[in-house]
Structure formats: structure tokens, C-alpha cells
Amino acid sequence: MSKIPVVLSSELLEGRTLARKAEGQALLLTRVGGCVYAVENRCPHMGLPLTRGKLDGKVVRCPWHGSRFDLSTGESLGWADSFAGVALPRWSHGLLAAGRKARALQAFPCAEEDERVWLELPDAGQHKAPNVR
Structure with missing residues (x-):
């Protein structure tokens, strides 16, 4: 893994x-606390x-089907329980999940240095800070 500025x-x-x-890699970044x-x-x-997911502390909720994830670990905290932000009855959650089992998001180690946010991404090439806009 290499550290790169994002x-x-x-x-x-x-x-x-x-x-x-x-x-x-498509990334979602945030600052909480x-x-x-x-x-x-x-x-x-x-x-x-x-x-466009809703943040609640360090938890993000998928805006499409309501799955929730801990941003610090990527852990799944709830799986497919709403549609476009509208809560659905419990009996329908399995249908909405479409046979897919709960999975975690990939979380990336990050740090702030030199007024930039740096991430460790698998197989990242060597980058220099000036590449950040």
C-alpha cells in the first residue's frame, strides 16, 4: 500500500x-468529530x-435502499430496509435485499498531513502532493 493525497x-x-x-477507486470522504x-x-x-447518503455521526445510510455502514470500519449496521428514503415494513426487507447478504464497505486508513488528506490504497502508485488540486 502507498499513501496518496486525495x-x-x-x-x-x-x-x-x-x-x-x-x-x-471511487471514494466517499467525510469529517466527523x-x-x-x-x-x-x-x-x-x-x-x-x-x-447523497445521510450521515448520523460516523454512520452513513445508503440513500437508495437504507443500508447503514460504520465509516470507521466499513461494518454493515443494517441492510436494505427502505426505498429512496422511505422506511419499509420488516417483512419486505428480504425482498428488497434481493438475495444479497449484508457486506461491509471497504474502509481506507487515512491521515491529515501538510493540509492534505492522505489515504492508503491497495496497489497505489507513488504520487506527490502537488497532484492534489
């Missing part, structure tokens, strides 16, 4: 999500982006 620290606002790509988190920006349920 965003300027000033661009990552508290309680807001930010979508970025690095080394071909002063800590920076980075996960894949793709819900493992149907592969849809989490960018």
Missing part, C-alpha cells in the same frame, strides 16, 4: 460527504453511490 483538508467539511476518485474517514463510494447491496 483532497485538501480545507475541502473536507465537518459532517459533509465528499466524493473523489483515486487510483480508479474532527476525524477523517474514507470508504468506497459504492453500496455493496446494488453498487449505487453513497454520496
